[in-house]
Amino acid sequence: xxxxxxxxxxxxxxxxxxxxxxxxxxxxxxxxxxxxxxxxxxxxxxxxxxxxxxxxxxxxxxxxxxxxxxxxxxxxxxxxxxxxxxxxxxxxxxxxxxxxxxxxxxxxxxxxxxxxxxxxxxxxxxxxxxxxxxxxxxxxxxxxxxxxxxxxxxxxxxxxxxxxxxxxxxxxxxxxxxxxxxxxxxxxxxxxxxxxxxxxxxxxxxxxx
Amino acid sequence: xxxxxxxxxxxxxxxxxxxxxxxxxxxxxxxxxxxxxxxxxxxxxxxxxxxxxxxxxxxxxxxxxxxxxxxxxxxxxxxxxxxxxxxxxxxxxxxxxxxxxxxxxxxxxxxxxxxxxxxxxxxxxxxxxxxxxxxxxxxxxxxxxxxxxxxxxxxxxxxxxxxxxxxxxxxxxxxxxxxxxxxxxxxxxxxxxxxxxxxxxxxxxxxxxxxxxxxxxxxxxxxxxxxxxxxxxxxxxxxxxxxxxxxxxxxxxxxxxxxxxxxxxxxxxxxxxxxxxxxxxxxxxxxxxxxxxxxxxxxxxxxxxxxxxxxxxxxxxxxxxxxxxxxxxxxxxx
Amino acid sequence: xxxxxxxxxxxxxxxxxxxxxxxxxxxxxxxxxxxxxxxxxxxxxxxxxxxxxxxxxxxxxxxxxxxxxxxxxxxxxxxxxxxxxxxxxxxxxxxxxxxxxxxxxxxxxxxxxxxxxxxxxxxxxxxxxxxxxxxxxxxxxxxxxxxxxxxxxxxxxxxxxxxxxxxxxxxxxxxxxxxxxxxxxxxxxx
Numbered sequence: 001x002x003x004x005x006x007x008x009x010x011x012x013x014x015x016x017x018x019x020x021x022x023x024x025x026x027x028x029x030x031x032x033x034x035x036x037x038x039x040x041x042x043x044x045x046x047x048x049x050x051x052x053x054x055x056x057x058x059x060x061x062x063x064x065x066x067x068x069x070x071x072x073x074x075x076x077x078x079x080x081x082x083x084x085x086x087x088x089x090x091x092x093x094x095x096x097x098x099x100x101x102x103x104x105x106x107x108x109x110x111x112x113x114x115x116x117x118x119x120x121x122x123x124x125x126x127x128x129x130x131x132x133x134x135x136x137x138x139x140x141x142x143x144x145x146x147x148x149x150x151x152x153x154x155x156x157x158x159x160x161x162x163x164x165x166x167x168x169x170x171x172x173x174x175x176x177x178x179x180x181x182x183x184x185x186x187x188x189x190x191x192x193x194x195x196x197x198x199x200x201x202x203x204x205x206x207x208x209x
Numbered sequence: 210x211x212x213x214x215x216x217x218x219x220x221x222x223x224x225x226x227x228x229x230x231x232x233x234x235x236x237x238x239x240x241x242x243x244x245x246x247x248x249x250x251x252x253x254x255x256x257x258x259x260x261x262x263x264x265x266x267x268x269x270x271x272x273x274x275x276x277x278x279x280x281x282x283x284x285x286x287x288x289x290x291x292x293x294x295x296x297x298x299x300x301x302x303x304x305x306x307x308x309x310x311x312x313x314x315x316x317x318x319x320x321x322x323x324x325x326x327x328x329x330x331x332x333x334x335x336x337x338x339x340x341x342x343x344x345x346x347x348x349x350x351x352x353x354x355x356x357x358x359x360x361x362x363x364x365x366x367x368x369x370x371x372x373x374x375x376x377x378x379x380x381x382x383x384x385x386x387x388x389x390x391x392x393x394x395x396x397x398x399x400x401x402x403x404x405x406x407x408x409x410x411x412x413x414x415x416x417x418x419x420x421x422x423x424x425x426x427x428x429x430x431x432x433x434x435x436x437x438x439x440x441x442x443x444x445x446x447x448x449x450x451x452x453x454x455x456x457x458x459x460x461x462x463x464x465x466x467x468x469x470x471x472x473x474x475x476x477x478x479x480x481x482x483x484x485x486x487x488x489x490x491x492x493x494x495x496x497x498x499x500x501x502x503x504x505x506x507x508x509x510x511x512x513x514x515x516x517x518x519x520x521x522x523x524x525x526x527x528x529x530x531x532x533x534x535x536x537x538x539x540x541x542x543x
Numbered sequence: 544x545x546x547x548x549x550x551x552x553x554x555x556x557x558x559x560x561x562x563x564x565x566x567x568x569x570x571x572x573x574x575x576x577x578x579x580x581x582x583x584x585x586x587x588x589x590x591x592x593x594x595x596x597x598x599x600x601x602x603x604x605x606x607x608x609x610x611x612x613x614x615x616x617x618x619x620x621x622x623x624x625x626x627x628x629x630x631x632x633x634x635x636x637x638x639x640x641x642x643x644x645x646x647x648x649x650x651x652x653x654x655x656x657x658x659x660x661x662x663x664x665x666x667x668x669x670x671x672x673x674x675x676x677x678x679x680x681x682x683x684x685x686x687x688x689x690x691x692x693x694x695x696x697x698x699x700x701x702x703x704x705x706x707x708x709x710x711x712x713x714x715x716x717x718x719x720x721x722x723x724x725x726x727x728x729x730x731x732x733x
Contacts, residue, residue, distance in 0.1 A: 062554060063554065064546040064550055064551050064554055065546070066546060066551055067551050067554065067555050070555060071554065071555060071558050074555075074558045074559055074562050075558065075562065077562070078562035078565055078566055081566055081569070082565070082566065082569045085569050085570060085573040085574075085577070086569070086573060088573065088577045088580070089573040089576035089577045089580065090576070092580045092584065096667060099669070172310070172311075172349060172352065174314070174344070174347075174348030174349060175347060175348050175349070175350070175351075175674060176343075176344055176347035176348040177348075179347055179671060179674070181343070181347065182347075185322060188326075350674065351677060351681075351706075
């Protein structure tokens with residue numbers, strides 16, 4: 001149980017996919033212009049990551065080494081397609097925003113990377129814990145990132161039509177925050193903050209280099 | 210650094226042993242001096258709004274640097290004059306009627322994101338003033354394009370027919386770009402614009418007020434050995450050649466927009482331009498080429514900012530390509 | 544650890560079959576909802592751009608082809624005839640797309656019987672947020688098209704203002720409207 005907890009927490013802090021491993025950044029920078037979109041993107045990634053990790057771990061003894069990558073991709077692509085169809089059917093406004101980035105979860109390094117690096121070699125429960133931890137780590141960062149970008153880039157954060165937080169109307173929202181240059185600069189600042197606040201804990205214990 | 214030997218007759222010091230008297234501060238002051246005529250002329254001809262823009266840009270830059278140094282507990286670096294130059298250059302790249310908060314925001318971004326996050330003067334990859342300007346242009350292009358056009362900030366009726374473009378307070382470059390897109394030609398005489406562009410141009414940013422004063426300032430800096438002629442010559446030469454190649458008037462395209470300010474004062478920034486001679490020439494040519502390509506085929510009428518920023522990023526690579534060879538050594542593979 | 548070819552093929556095929564089965568189930572559950580959502584979005588857009596009409600009918604393929612041929616500036620994707628509640632001819636709805644800065648800009652444009660723009664809306668676009676998307680958020684821009692004269696042509700559209708800083712996105716919208724105008728001239732009265 002303790003081991004499972006460790007695996008789970010590691011995905012959020014010490015091996016956070018966005019802040020430490022820095023994988024899957026392309027989609028992150030692209031969809032983090034909108035808080036609501038980022039929330040659903042995070043949910044989609046948690047679902048796909050956990051499910052594909054679980055399935056691959058269950059069948060890991062039956063998956064031949066030579067064809068493991070194609071089989072991983074088939075498994076991942078199936079779950080991504082399920083997410084794609086469900087989102088299209090039930091939250092069309094979110095789907096209109098996320099668009100191509102949902103199908104592109106298939107090629108997101110995080111998912112294939114965890115399948116290859118973790119689920120293929122570990123038990124089912126540990127793989128599920130890893131998928132959940134990594135997925136939640138991803139979601140936490142992208143949601144926070146999108147919150148900051150939408151708040152300062154467009155002046156108000158909306159979720160399902162309701163305004164969560166709004167800046168005063170005289171605030172002249174700088175569009176650059178929503179553009180890619182701003183995304184890169186802000187992401188750099190996020191990394192610096194993360195290093196200063198979160199992963200320093202691991203450093204003191206001598207586990208994080 | 211230096212200490213006297215026990216006998217007091219020899220001075221032991223780290224190289225270089227031949228020293229020039231110039232310091233960082235004196236170079237920065239020369240740059241400010243070279244910009245001063247154009248800056249003063251823009252103040253005289255544009256009045257209060259120009260003064261507000263200058264004050265907020267320079268004040269913002271100095272304040273941002275002081276605050277950063279205080280918070281990060283670093284020694285104050287205001288005296289090296291680089292923040293002053295950054296603020297001044299940023300102001301000269303802003304339209305005079307830009308709101309004051311926009312100038313301050315640009316200056317703060319220029320100093321913090323353009324310089325201090327890299328570790329301060331000497332470590333920055335990009336020209337801080339241009340980082341600030343890029344931030345402003347990308348952030349508030351909508352506000353910038355709708356600045357008030359009353360009073361002295363009269364629009365020029367270059368199209369000669371009171372068309373919509375001329376009324377919306379556009380610069381000559383913007384009208385030229387719109388004309389090119391619509392008709393493939395120009396609705397006004399490019400050669401007739403030389404004189405206002407050289408001596409008194411009230412359409413555009415503060416630094417565009419007089420190309421002649423900027424050229425004079427730049428030549429002084431070249432004569433003093435403060436900037437390398439290769440960058441402005443490569444820049445302006447390429448710009449002119451490409452403008453001619455794209456079937457337009459080379460002189461007009463060199464004088465209009467930010468080319469002179471960029472070529473003499475922004476691209477030549479020590480920190481963000483290459484160190485090697487060949488590298489500088491190629492760098493200047495690259496700036497000119499991207500500026501011309503951006504201006505003729507890009508979405509915006511002017512591309513100086515992004516051309517120079519792009520070549521800033523290339524500068525370390527150019528230095529590596531044109532690194533001087535060390536004689537007397539055999540290169541090992543690897 | 545070399546597996547036999549048979550095992551490789553068998554495992555890949557099994558995975559694919561199982562995955563396909565799962566997807567088929569998901570698809571059959573979601574497909575009707577997806578189709579309904581898309582129809583609803585289209586209906587909403589059409590009702591918005593042609594408020595006078597109560598119902599819409601797709602036109603005959605011949606007319607659609609003629610419209611497609613006539614519209615040089617953009618791609619005509621669909622063409623409907625609107626009818627008012629009384630059964631009167633209310634005008635046309637044209638779904639059209641043109642290339643913008645970040646991909647196609649897809650619009651629905653409503654024209655009345657005489658070819659005057661009644662309304663227009665952007666269905667989807669991939670323009671830069673804050674810059675290109677101003678074609679939608681700055682309301683005067685789309686509004687100016689409704690002031691075009693009946694039976695307007697390419698030149699009338701070009702003469703309208705563009706949004707500075709969003710030249711390519713503005714051009715895409717103009718191309719859509721110009722295409723709709725050209726399509727109308729080709730099918731008018733038929």
